[in-house]
Amino acid sequence: MTQPIAPPPKKNPQVRSQSPTRPPEVRSRAAMHLTAAAAEGRFSLQRCGECGVVQYPPRDACGACLSTDLPWEDMPEGGTVLAETTVHASPRLYFRERMPWRSGTVQLDAGPTVLAHLHGDVPRHARVRIQARLDHSGQGVLIALPAQDTPNMEDDPLMRALSADPKHRRVLITDARSPHALALTRALRQAGAAMIFAGEPEGWRPYPQRAALEAEGVEILPMDVTDTISVQKLAGEIGGKTDILINTAQFLRPGGVLDRGDTGFARDELEVNYLGLMRLAQAFGPGMAARTADGVNSAIAWVNLLSAGALCNAQPFGSFSASQAGAYSLTQSLRAEFRSSGLRVMNVFFGPTEDDSWYQPLPPPRVTSSALARAVVNGLQRGLEDVWCGDIAMDLRDRFRRDPKVLEREMTMGGEGA
Amino acid sequence: MGRPASYDGVALVAPFSTNYQRYSIDTAHHWIATALRGSLRAAGIGPADLDGFSVSSFTLFPDTAVGLTQHLGLCPRWLDHIPMGGASAGVALRRAARAIQAGDAEIIACVAGDTNHIDSFRQLLSSFSRFAMDASYPYGYGGPNASFALLTDRYMTDYGASRADFGHICVAQRENALRNPNAVMKKPLSMEQYLAARPIAEPIALFDCVMPCAGAEAFLVMSEDAARARNLPYARLSAAIERHNAHATDPIQLRGGWTMDVDVLWEQAGLGPGDMDLVQTYDDYPVISVMQIEDLGFCAKGEGAAFLRARDLTIAGDFPHNTSGGQLSAGQAGAAGGFIGMVEAIRQVTGQAGETQVRDARTASVSGFGMINFDRGLCSSAAVLSTGALA
Structure with a gap:
């Protein structure tokens, strides 16, 4: 269960403000389509125009039939967590400042397996809803949410990092x-x-x-x-x-x-x-x-x-x-x-x-x-x-x-x- | 699948390992040159006699094998660059062996090496592959730790392996490493220490992870006739396989490409898993060693942990495994991590392993695994070596 965030204390003006750090920004051109859909709140992946296989990660040619006709299509949000980890060490400063960080392997109902950030309320090996969100670098990433809404779920650190929630602001x-x-x-x-x-x-x-x-x-x-x-x-x-x-x-x-x-x-x-x-x-x-x-x-x-x-x-x-x-x-x-x-x-x-x-x-x-x-x-x-x-x-x-x-x-x- | 021709007449000689260093201010060129020279000297051969050269490295940029020929003053008529990480040695060897058999080259040096500057590992990870850049690196991974954590999590769930099972592998390898003067890890490791280590990416903890370091490994490939003419100890290549992007539709990796070719491997070798005097697996994380034991037919799928738990994996044990300490205890010198088992196995079956020598070692299996392109390792290789001429 997510603990609700308390209103922040008054700021101490003598304490240094943290410098902004960012998750990795570089992406292939194909992957930018995932970002473009996430910018509007949609979860979209490529589906081969010839053989119909859904692709992930984003490709320039179908991994099943080599077709280069790979239109983007909004996908059903359901999935199942196959495996998870909680990361305690990362060479990337952004994540280092946010440890421990939870992520998992999710088998999508749409077909492929993806890596996704895991919401804190997702039980082990559970059904999840996948959303595409913009991260702090403005790039699309996938998050796995509990199958049903949970109390205060928007206060999970992951959700605060992947939103601009007005709460307490x-x-x-x-x-x-x-x-x-x-x-x-x-x-x-x-x-x-x-x-x-x-x-x-x-x-x-x-x-x-x-x-x-x-x-x-x-x-x-x-x-x-x-x-x-x-x-x-x-x-x-x-x-x-x-x-x-x-x-x-x-x-x-x-x-x-x-x-x-x-x-x-x-x-x-x-x-x-x-x-x-x-x-x-x-x-x-x-x-x-x-x-x-x-x-x-x-x-x-x-x-x-x-x-x-x-x-x-x-x-x-x-x-x-x-x-x-x-x-x-x-x-x-x-x-x-x-x-x-x-x-x-x-x-x-x-x-x-x-x-x-x-x-x-x-x-x-x-x-x-x-x-x-x-x-x-x-x-x-x-x-x-x-x-x-x-x-x-x-x-x-x-x-x-x-x-x-x-x-x-x-x-x-x-x-x-x- | 057709039956591949044998590797008869091919000799593997002059195994050489540099010392391993946690951080180095030198370049990959430096480490590769050091290993190449060590191997050539061991064989009593000058650089001018070398007419084939195969290189594996992650940190040579902007150079490739081509730039190295001028840098190192080589003039080969056969040149190869193997960007396959942990599977490099098996793949390099297969290609070199065929070139020797065909007469395209007479003496080929296979070298793998990398440097490790402060921060170079982080930079390597950030540009490792396009799929990693698009679909794993943005999720906080910064490397294979979390990828293997996920595989380990699923493996433990499906097959009931425990942390202690993985600890059994790591603790034995540390004992082996204490006899290897080149190893980065110099202190003993107990099961208690293994189990109490801080988590890195649950369920993986500190001693499940390799230490990135600088170093290089090399060996030479020539004909048996050439090896005998020079009076060099040599190993025979009894069999070798490789496979890439196997089982692509498995939702999560619980087996590697070895399963597709394992029958070819043992048939070509004319030997079986039970005939091996020692086993070198690719061990960047213990779970992948367990998978190799299963997928190479030492035991059935899912029984790897129990199989290993029942055996003594140290040099003097009943199942000598990763006798130089493997990457887990010697360190992972980039692409040299793909060579460490091969070079050690050549030393073992030629009776040149010194402190880590397994008694009467005549046969060895060496397997490699590499390149977490997105969520799984794509390259697998394996080879069976046997004694040609002892030192």
Whole structure:
């Protein structure tokens, strides 16, 4: 039975913070597909397109018939532990710091035998559920979980290492005025977040949810992502205790190029959606990246809320979509820059929302703020990199993956013209 | 399967082992050269007379056998590089023997050696194989300890072997090693110490694991006529087998490739397991020695632990096993770990083993096992040696 983690004691500022260490990162190109699926919370392996044999480890040719047609396919999660060991010595620093470490040989219902990290509640030679998770190097690894959920199983050291669980962690919501701030606060509280900060631009301007946020115990602090000084000031105050940052700041207006008479809104879109992200990252990023091995409430994740229009320009929000594409690309750079620290970058893509008034003229389906908040918390608990929230975001993702050019053509259909 | 031709007329001579050193500031080139020179000197042969060269090593990078020819000033007309770890000696020998029989070369040196710098073992593990890189190294292993722990766990579960059974092997080998001046381990080991050792990867504990070290092993292969002309003691190669990636669909490795070829081995040798005066198994972990005893037909599957428990495995015992202490007590000098049993067996059947000599040793089996590519060892080899000419 997993012992629940106690809230961490107050930090002694005279004690050195642990430097982040990492499990091995290098993988073959084939193995990166396992990572790519794990980034979305899927467990996927290659199945030979000709003879149907499921392969592991990832291959470039079928181990049964030499076919090179090896598509990836989501696999059933069941398996049986054939053997296990508890490792007490490893030349790899990351594991050395986490000894003893349990792992096992698991025969998958899907066919092959795999090595997997074993959850502490898995009995000897038991049935297990296999999941693919991203480790501290951002690579996919397999974990074997008990066949049924056990109490506090998310507090097992393995699960803490392979997630960005908000439990006992301190979260900064960058824009308290976001229509999603209140729902996020409630979901994070329910997930056991220790403290929630929210940045507030233009504090002189009243808004209805402020009282509700205060009632939830959110500490509201002045910050405007378009104002470098204010971002640096808040990072100076709470940067050292920001474990998860959720960037809710977003400037949204309809319009593309020709139907706007000037670049005013485009400038605002870039100031908030692109440069705002950069300002936040420059102010909060280095401090968070240095605190990724800081115990139970280590810095763990950077969360971006992005429109699915980041993938392909979505009318009538042409210029906004461009800012989202820019921001999306910037998050990929952030991922690369945070990689060696182990700080996770999670992107949550969503379509038109119920609670943002600028989407009012669009037909359903729409995403509610509480659904978005659930997606954020669930993604953190599962350690995901990419979360697709709502039917429209998933539809765009699937069409984009099928053929990006076809999607573009569909999304840019003209009206009857001369 | 067709019956392979015999290895008649092939002589194994001039066995040489360097001392083993826990850490070395020298390179693999240094250790390989040392063993090569030792072997050539023992045979009274100069480097210029050598026309065949076979090398096994993990730490030669960026060189291969090719670079070594220029580095060491050799001019062979037959050259081989055997990247098969613990199975190297048997494989190198098979190929060299055929080259001698065919006349492609007259004197072939088979050498294996590696250095061990501080941190070089960790670096070797991190780039050992693609499957290890993708599917075992990220799980905290940093080497074969955990892979063998898993096999050992399953073996103990299925066949009822105990830690003490493995201890019986390790304790006897330590006793043998105390007579081998090259061995890294110099102190006796008791069963109590074995059982009380700290766990490394449960159920494997400290004395189940080899000590990585630096060192090299070498021997020469030539025709029996050549050996006799030079008045050299030599061993005959009575039989030899190799196999790779056997039993690929076994969910976990409880047997090795020997099972596929064991009948060929004994038929070719014209001998049986009961005829062996001593046995050298590949012993990076004791469980794999037990599997070899079973898979080579000394006893039935699953009975290896009981078979060994009932026997005295020391040099003077009724079942002399890994007489130089094996890797468990002499140390694992990288690829030389694949040669240690072969070189010792040549010494034994030619009466040159000195302190570790088994009385009247005329026959020996030598088996090798290597390369945990992902979850199991892929290469297996075995050979039967017999006395050609005693020293």
